[in-house]
Amino acid sequence: MGTAGTGTDGTVGERRQLLNVAYRLLGSLAEAEDAVQEAYARWYALPQARREEIVSPGAWLTTVTGRICLDVLGSARARRERYVGAWLPEPLPDRAEWDHGRGTGGAASTDPADQMVLDESVSMAFLVVLESMTPAERVAFVLHDVFRYPFAEIADVLGRTPAACKQLAASARRRVRAPSTAAGQSDVVGQSDVAGQSDVLGQPGAVRQSDRVRQSDAVRKVKEAWETKNIAALVDLLDPAAVMTADGGGMVGAALRPIEGSALIAAYMVAIADKAPGLELLERSVNGVPGLVAQRAGVVMTVAAFDVADGRVTRIWAVRNPEKLRPWTQDD
Secondary structure, X not given: OOOOOOOOOOOHHHHHHHHHHHHHXXXXXXXXXXXXXXXXXXXXXXXXXXXXXXXXXXXXXXXXXXXXXXXXHHHHHHHHHOOOOOOOOOOOEOOOOOOOOOOOOOOOXXXXXXXXXXXXXXXXXXXXXXXXXXXXXXXXXXXXXXXXXXXXXXXXXXXXXXXXXXXXXXXXXXXXXXXXXXXXXXXXXXXXXXXXXXXXXXXXXXXXXXXXHHHHXXXXXXXXXXXXXXXXXXXXXXXXXXXXXXXXXXXOOOOOOOEEOHHHHHHHHHHHHHHOOOOEEEEEEEOOEEEEEEEEOOEEEEEEEEEEEOOEEEEEEEEOOHHXXXXXXXXX
C-alpha cells in the first residue's frame, strides 16, 4: 500500500494519503490526525535496521494507520453512546475558500484540512452511511472500494483472510446501497460491474458537475427563504419526508433528536433565525458539495450540509459542536 515518500526514509510524502484514508475511516479530522501521528511515532520507534528492511514504508504506514483506526472505531460506539444528541462527522471546508493565508496546501502546509482531497467519498451523506457499518466492514470497504487497495493487503490490516475481507466489503456495499433506494435519498453508489464490485463514487475525484449545479441552486434558495423567514417557501423547498439532524455535542443548543417533515424543519429553522439576530448565512463548500455556513459577529456557529434529490432538500446535517468547527474558525 502507498508509494515512497520524499523524505530520506520514504515516509514524509505519505502524510497526505494517510490523512485522507484516516478521515474517511473515522469521520473526524482531529482523530485522523491523531491516528496518523501515532503511526509515524511507531515508525520512528523502530530500530534503524528494521526500518531499512521495510521495502515500502508507505505500505507499512498505511497498514499501521488502518489498524489504529480499527481500534478507534471499535471504541467509538461506546463513546458515542454517551454523546449528547446525534453524532455527525466533522465537516471539511474547501481550501480554496478558506485559505486565509495559511498556505496553498502543498508540502509546506501542516494544516490537516489543507491536505484533504474533497470528493464524493467525503460527502456528509456518504460519511453518515459509513457510520452504519461495523469497524471491520468500514475498513475493508474504504480501503478497497474508495482507495482501491487489494484484499491481500487489507487482510494485513484486519488480521483476516483476503476472502473474509472481500465478504466484509460486500456486506458494507449492501449497506451503502440500502439508503440510496429509500425515498428522498440520493444514489451514492454507481452500478455494479460484472465482477460484482460497485463503482462507489461514480466519477472518482469530484462530484458530478450537474449534481453540483442542482444542489447549489437548491441550497441558494434555502438560504434566501431562511434569511427572509419564509416558512412557506422553505416547506416548498424541502421534501415532505425531509430529515434534519443537528450535532451540538451538549456544548451548544441543538435538537437532540432528528426533526422529520418539511413543516417541522421549516418552523425550526425560522425559530433559530428569530433567536439569533445578526446571523449571517454564507454559501460555502461543505465536504466538497454546496452547503451553508452560519456565522455571527464573524464567528462560525453552524456548518450545514445538504442532500438534494429532484430539486428538493431531503437531508440537512447541521454541525454546531464548536470542537468540530475548528477548521472553519481560522483567523483572517
